Amino acid sequence: MSQRKRQRLRVTFSTEGSIKYVGHLDLASVWERALRRAGLPVLYSQGFHPQPKIHFASALPVGVSGRAELMDVWLSPPQQPDDVARRLQPMLPRGLHVRAVFEVPLRAPALQTQVRGAMYRIWVESDATATAFRAQLEALLASAEIFLTRRRKKGVVRYNLRPLIQEVRFLGREEDGYAFFARLQSETGSTGRPDALLQALQLADAPRRIERLCLLGVTLDGCEISVADGAGADVNIPAGECIANQPGH
Amino acid sequence: MHHSIDTPEAIWRALDRFLFRVRQPARYVGGEVNSIQKNWDEISSRLVLLFPDTYEIGMSNLGMMILYDIVNEQANMLAERAFLPWVDMEAEMRQRGIPLYSLESFQPLGNFDVIGVTLPYEQLFTNVLSALDLAGFPLRAADRDASWPLVVAGGSAGLNPEPMHAFFDAFFIGEGEEGVLDIMRSYETWRRKFDIRPRVGWHPGGAQLRTTKDILLRSLAHIPGLYVPALYDVRYYADGRVRDIRIKPGYEKDAALPVQKRIMAILPPPLTRYIVPNIKTIHNRPSVEIQRGCTRGCRFCQAGIIFRPVRERPLDEVLRAVDEIIDSTGYEEISFLSLSASDYSRIGELTQAVVAKYADQNISIALPSLRIESFSVQLMETLAQGRRRSGFTFAPEAATDRLRDVINKPISTEALLAVADQVYSRGWTTIKLYFMIGHPTQTMADVEAIADLAHQVWHVGKHYLGHKAKVRLTISTLVPKPHTPFQWVAMADETEIRAQIAYLQHRLGGSAFHLNWNDPRETLMEAFLSRGDRRLSDVIQRAWELGARFDAWEDQFNDVAWQQAFAEHGLDPDWYARRPRDLDELLPWDHIHVGVDKSFLQEQYRLALAGGVVDDCHEHCYSCGILSHYRRERRQAPDDAWGCPALGRGKAHQPVSAHAVPMYFNPEMSPEQANTTRRPQRLSRLQAIGEETP
Numbered sequence: 001m002s003q004r005k006r007q008r009l010r011v012t013f014s015t016e017g018s019i020k021y022v023g024h025l026d027l028a029s030v031w032e033r034a035l036r037r038a039g040l041p042v043l044y045s046q047g048f049h050p051q052p053k054i055h056f057a058s059a060l061p062v063g064v065s066g067r068a069e070l071m072d073v074w075l076s077p078p079q080q081p082d083d084v085a086r087r088l089q090p091m092l093p094r095g096l097h098v099r100a101v102f103e104v105p106l107r108a109p110a111l112q113t114q115v116r117g118a119m120y121r122i123w124v125e126s127d128a129t130a131t132a133f134r135a136q137l138e139a140l141l142a143s144a145e146i147f148l149t150r151r152r153k154k155g156v157v158r159y160n161l162r163p164l165i166q167e168v169r170f171l172g173r174e175e176d177g178y179a180f181f182a183r184l185q186s187e188t189g190s191t192g193r194p195d196a197l198l199q200a201l202q203l204a205d206a207p208r209r210i211e212r213l214c215l216l217g218v219t220l221d222g223c224e225i226s227v228a229d230g231a232g233a234d235v236n237i238p239a240g241e242c243i244a245n246q247p248g249h
Numbered sequence: 250m251h252h253s254i255d256t257p258e259a260i261w262r263a264l265d266r267f268l269f270r271v272r273q274p275a276r277y278v279g280g281e282v283n284s285i286q287k288n289w290d291e292i293s294s295r296l297v298l299l300f301p302d303t304y305e306i307g308m309s310n311l312g313m314m315i316l317y318d319i320v321n322e323q324a325n326m327l328a329e330r331a332f333l334p335w336v337d338m339e340a341e342m343r344q345r346g347i348p349l350y351s352l353e354s355f356q357p358l359g360n361f362d363v364i365g366v367t368l369p370y371e372q373l374f375t376n377v378l379s380a381l382d383l384a385g386f387p388l389r390a391a392d393r394d395a396s397w398p399l400v401v402a403g404g405s406a407g408l409n410p411e412p413m414h415a416f417f418d419a420f421f422i423g424e425g426e427e428g429v430l431d432i433m434r435s436y437e438t439w440r441r442k443f444d445i446r447p448r449v450g451w452h453p454g455g456a457q458l459r460t461t462k463d464i465l466l467r468s469l470a471h472i473p474g475l476y477v478p479a480l481y482d483v484r485y486y487a488d489g490r491v492r493d494i495r496i497k498p499g500y501e502k503d504a505a506l507p508v509q510k511r512i513m514a515i516l517p518p519p520l521t522r523y524i525v526p527n528i529k530t531i532h533n534r535p536s537v538e539i540q541r542g543c544t545r546g547c548r549f550c551q552a553g554i555i556f557r558p559v560r561e562r563p564l565d566e567v568l569r570a571v572d573e574i575i576d577s578t579g580y581e582e583i584s585f586l587s588l589s590a591s592d593y594s595r596i597g598e599l600t601q602a603v604v605a606k607y608a609d610q611n612i613s614i615a616l617p618s619l620r621i622e623s624f625s626v627q628l629m630e631t632l633a634q635g636r637r638r639s640g641f642t643f644a645p646e647a648a649t650d651r652l653r654d655v656i657n658k659p660i661s662t663e664a665l666l667a668v669a670d671q672v673y674s675r676g677w678t679t680i681k682l683y684f685m686i687g688h689p690t691q692t693m694a695d696v697e698a699i700a701d702l703a704h705q706v707w708h709v710g711k712h713y714l715g716h717k718a719k720v721r722l723t724i725s726t727l728v729p730k731p732h733t734p735f736q737w738v739a740m741a742d743e744t745e746i747r748a749q750i751a752y753l754q755h756r757l758g759g760s761a762f763h764l765n766w767n768d769p770r771e772t773l774m775e776a777f778l779s780r781g782d783r784r785l786s787d788v789i790q791r792a793w794e795l796g797a798r799f800d801a802w803e804d805q806f807n808d809v810a811w812q813q814a815f816a817e818h819g820l821d822p823d824w825y826a827r828r829p830r831d832l833d834e835l836l837p838w839d840h841i842h843v844g845v846d847k848s849f850l851q852e853q854y855r856l857a858l859a860g861g862v863v864d865d866c867h868e869h870c871y872s873c874g875i876l877s878h879y880r881r882e883r884r885q886a887p888d889d890a891w892g893c894p895a896l897g898r899g900k901a902h903q904p905v906s907a908h909a910v911p912m913y914f915n916p917e918m919s920p921e922q923a924n925t926t927r928r929p930q931r932l933s934r935l936q937a938i939g940e941e942t943p
Contacts, residue, residue, distance in 0.1 A: 018278035021268055022527045026275065030527050033579030037282075050611050063269035091579070093527055094280035125266075195269075207266035 006043060007078030008106050011088075012099040015065045019095030024059035030093060035073065037091040040084060043074040057111040057215050058118065058186055061193055064210040068099065072111050078103075117166055117216040118186045120194045124201075124208040125177040133178045134170045136201055141168055146200050161200055164192030177207075186215065254347050255449040257355035263347050271338045275528045276304035279330075279352030282525040283577060285317075286353040287327040294326040294437045296429070297351050297361040297398075301368070301376035302801065304332040308524065309532035311586065312404060313367045316429050318520050326433055329353040329361075333376050336799070339383060348449065349384040358384035359449035361398050362436055365429065366417070368404035371778035372771075372801035374413055377402075378793040381416065385449070388790060390418045390479065394458035395465065398447045399436055401475075403428075408510075408555055409731040409838035412778055414478035415786035418466065422841055423474045423510035424541075426517050431472045439465045470503040474511030476841065480504040483783050483837070489824065491782060494840045507842040514882035515890060516541060516560050521573035525580070534582040534615065537570045538562065539599070543588035544867040544892045548657045548857050549646070549685065551730040552588055554850075555843045558875045558883075559867065559892030564595045568602055575612060584615035591620040591628075592867070600631045608634045621645060621660050626671040640721070641672045644683035647691075648698035654860045654915035655690050657853070666705055673710040679719040680706055686749050687727040687741030689857060690918070696749045699724070700756035707761050716761070724753060724766040728776045731838045732845065734853035739829040740776045743769050770808045774800060776826035782837035785825070788814045846874035852909055860918025861911035867892045871909040 022030065032052050035042050044050040057070035075084075085101040092098070126133055140146065146161040167183035184192030194210045254263050268274040289295075298317055300307025307313065313330075320328035329351035334342060342349075348357040358364060364384075366377060378388055381400070387393050390400065402413065403421040410420040421428050440446065443461050470477045480500040484492040496504045516538070523535040542559035543552065571583060583603075587593055603614055614632045619625035621643045629641065643665070647653045650661055672680055684699050703720050710718025726746050729738040746769045757764050777785070791814035792807075799805035815822050830836065832851050839847070849872070856863060863871065870876065876883060876893050888895035894903050916923035 018275075018280050019527065021274040021278055023273075023275070026528045029529075030525075032581070033282075033525055036579035036581070037576070044611050052611075062274065091282070093282045093525075205267075205270060208269070209265075 004076045005078055006074055006076045006106060008104050008108065009073050009075060009079075009081055009084060009101055010104045010111075011071050011073060011084075011101050013069050013071070014067050014097045014099055015060065015069065015095055016097065017065075017095040019093060020060075020063055020065040023062050024056070027060070028054065028056065030096070031071065031073075034088060034091040034093075034096075038084075038087040040073075040079065040087065041075050041077060043076045055111055057217075058115050058191075060212060061195060061210075063208075064120075064194060064212055066212045068214045069212070070111055070215060072104065112188065114217040115186050115215050118184055119213040119216060120182045120184065121171075121179065121211045121213055122182055122194055122197070122208060123174055123177055123179045123210075124198060124203050125175075125206045126203060127176070128178075130173055130178070137168050137170055137180060140165065140197075140200060148196055148199055150196070161192060161196050164190060165197065168197075181213075183216070254345065255357050255359075257350075260347060260350050260355045260357070263345055267341050267345075271341060272335060273305075273528060276332070277334065277338060277352075279355075281527055283522045284330075284353060284524045285321045285327075286329075287321070289327070289354050289356065292325060292327045294323075294433050295361045296320050296326065296328045296363045296365055296433060297331050297356075297358055298328055299331045299358070299364055299366045299380055301333050301366060301373045301380050302799070303335055304526075305528070305530045307332045307367070308526050308530045310367055310369060311520070311536060311538065312369070312425070314523065315517075315520050316365065316403075316425055317524075318522060319426055319517075320429060320433065323430065323433075325437075326430075327353075328365075329356070331358060331380070333380050333799075334383070336805070339379070342383065349380055357449045359386065359398065359447065362440065362447060363433060364398050364400045365432075366400065366402045368402045368406040368413075370801065371406045371412075371775055373406065374778055374789050375793045375798045375800055377413065377416060378790065379798050389415050391415070393418070393462070394452075394454070395443070395445050395461040396447055396452045396458050399432075399465070399469075401432060405551065405555060406779070408551075408841055408843060409779060409781070410476055410478060410841065411483075411783045411837045412781035412785035412789060414783050415790070418477065418479070419469055420476045420478070421474055421511070422476055422508055422843075424513050425474075425511070426513055428472060428474050428511050432469065432475065435468055435472060436465070439468060467500065467503045470500070470505070473505075474509065476508040477504065478783075481506075481840065485782075485784075491835045491837050491839075493835065494837075507840045509842045509878060510555070510844050512558070512844070512879060512882060513560075514879075514885035515887075516562050519562065519566065519570040521570050521577055523574060523578045523580070525578045532584070534584050535574050535578055535580055536584040536586040537567055537574065538586045539567050539590065539596075540587035540593045542892065544592060544865050545589055546657050546853070546863055546866060547646070548655075548734040548853055549688065549727055549729075551733050554732050554845050556588065557844060557873065558879065559592075560886070560890055561594060561892075563890075564599055564602075567599060571603055571607075575607070575610075581611060582613045582615060584617065586617075588618060589620060590616050590618050591622065591625055592865075596628065597624075600628050604631055604634060617642070619643070621665050621668050623668060623671055626668060626675065629677075630675060640679040640681050641677045642681040642683070643668070645702075646683060646685050647688055647695060648684060648702045649695050651860065651915050651917045652688055652691060652695045652698075654862050654918065655857050656688055657857065657863055659862045662702060662705075665702070666709060669706045669709045673713045673718060678710075678714055678717050679721060680710065681721040681723070682706070683723050683725070685725050685727050687746060689735065689738050691741075693749070693752075696752060697756075700753055703757055703762060711761075719761060719763065721763040722753075722757065722765065724750065724764065726767060726769065726772045728772060728779060730779055731836065732841075732843045732850070734850045734857060736780075736836065736850065737830040737832060737834075737854060740773070740826045742827065743773065746772070768803065768806070771800070771803070771806055773822055773826050774806075774808075774811060777822045780825050780837075782825075784818070784820060787818050788820060791817055842878070844873075844875045844878045849873040849909075856909060856911060858918070859922070860915030861909075861922075862913055862915070863909045864912050868903065869910070870894050870903060870905040872905065872907050 043053045053074040055072045060066045081101040081103055085098045089098050148161050149156050149158050164185040169181045171179040182197055198204055298313050300313055317328045320326050331351050350357050381388050399418050401419045402417045403425050407420040466477050469475055470480055480497050482497050483494050486492050496506050519537050540561050542556040544559050547553055646658055647656055653659055707720045729735040750766050792810045795810035795813055797807045797810040883896050914922040
């Protein structure tokens, strides 16, 4: 392998509209091809099956859009981060947007290990009264344990969702349903999923719109909260806790 | 079915309420790189290309993508895509009244002018009915007046159009690159003349719209290659055989008999703006068609006949296409498409050029359909470039020299083992072999030979790799296809097929082998659907009503529905699949002419039974009919662009005979002629690629 200079770039991106239905592994291929179309010199792993060196902070569940998702991509030779953003954007499929690109130290810890939680804005259709819906959310928080089952490759797994719910806040009635914020734990091996929350509310099959507002975790220098564009302004995310990035545009 | 959800906005809103809980929802929303969405209101002529299976399968169909590209190139036309939803999605759509819609504009199919259905294989027939029904259309063409979009089929399975004749307004026979534009223009002229625009919910009925539709069909019949089944009558003998196929009185000046396959004299520039799906598809890579057609003449092979003549794409055009595709798609793999890649005259240069350029960019090259010869191993060696070597695929199709002579795929067992030696010795661990059972003249000894050969191949591998060596076998049953020399042959008996598969399972049970085979009932379905006549339309519709759909999917195949449908209509599937035909019987597809004469197929059939092996026709032209039916096209193409000899004075680059002259006869089949061997006329090509001549 050549000893050419390498660079690690952190890309913040958002997904909007129908691209939310693309699963995580497929989305990785989408990025890989977009990077190649943009002619960016992505670094590849060695071996029989060379893989592009792209790491995502956290898989976005199918059907959930993300406002400030994160990925690290290694390039060699290094490029101007602004230039990378400019070249990448036109190569992306409908609904995928580059929000920011900046360089991080090559030895910075892996993104995945830095994520601790995620903030979601959830809207779900429901004909319950506001009082009843609110009570349901409160009951969730008040319970000591919420056991759910989840289908895995090795069969059905029973797990407790409650410790994964860090915060739930009712926002109000919207259209034919209710909106609320949820702050869920997101660590390797113990991740609370927003659809599990809906399952716990007996709303597993109800129409919904879920947006992951930002990932929470270890702070990087110069990092600010990404939820700056209005829609999530009423969420109180402790400053410096969001690993997102520089402000969106 | 009435749909209240009939605008793009309403469809998207309805979908977004439940897509999160269907399997692989991304396949229902489009939005891929290189997909084209034009301004619906500004474009007058609208085509939707429908692939009657899932997105993952349909997006791997090159023909459909070529037409998409060609039509969207036209300023006043648009082409969008539609696929059949999987069963969970279909149920949701039906329950909510969401009609089948296009992936670009989310327009219901009923708002398009023309529905172009891709039909590459017969197992999609019932899916066509599902799609028409889900779109809200009457199933039968006769029940759709001018207020409904025109429904046209194209693809290999339409070359015997008769089983599906009742459901399509027209079938395009042959290569559609120009024909699709002819259809769109002809439709547009008619549409403007009568001021008609199909749209969802507008179906006033009445005689006027039926007459107008008749005028459309009449004008469409003038397009070369377009078969309009409503303009023909078929009569039968009491025993069910076809008595005659005639143009209906009054349409003699419009319709052709036979309808001759349309071809492109010169291959149009290859597709390079491939749509890049956001999800994995079956063939998860773009391909460049390097050659169309095949000169080998394997007698069971329908593709080898229907895609004649052979046309090669110039090397520089292929290389340019590779560059453009990688630029426009970012794919990590690309494949070169042809029926027999080894026969592409510049295959060596091609592989070296792409490896030299792309090997260090982590782009891999796939080269399917290689012949069993050492040159193929060299090619794969070039392409592998230090990557993992997993599988190597060959298709001997039969396991004895005798039977391979019958099917005209002459390669000796000795040569095959020599190639296996080269493959395993270079580090590939798996050899995949394709065999067919049920060839004419096959005996149990030929089936036993499959197991013997598999063991022999494995022992070669074991010598180099020990127990890491693997042999994978895929056993299919011969379906005697229309337009092939075997079209008169009966398909093998079901108990026989089962016994033979059971024998192979028994002999190839160890961990060294992996055996795949097709369900004989599914093979039977393929046989009656491909060899059927017009009466099968009723059976297909009934089977669909009884629940048959996604017949190509093992887990969905519904044998009971098919049996019941046949029984209700007093027909017998075995009569279609397992009845040997007389050579002079009028076949249900005889009014469709693929450019190869029936007399040529008959001669090949006789030679098969005599074990007469005929050379690659690139070496020697045996007048199959292509040159006489496509003289004009041949003259338009450069001399070296076709596998067929050039026409004109002083241009005879290869010998031509009026009859096939076998190189030799198999001694077991024709002992009296065993000594009349003849060397191939032109050895240059064979020597150039270092192959031993037979």
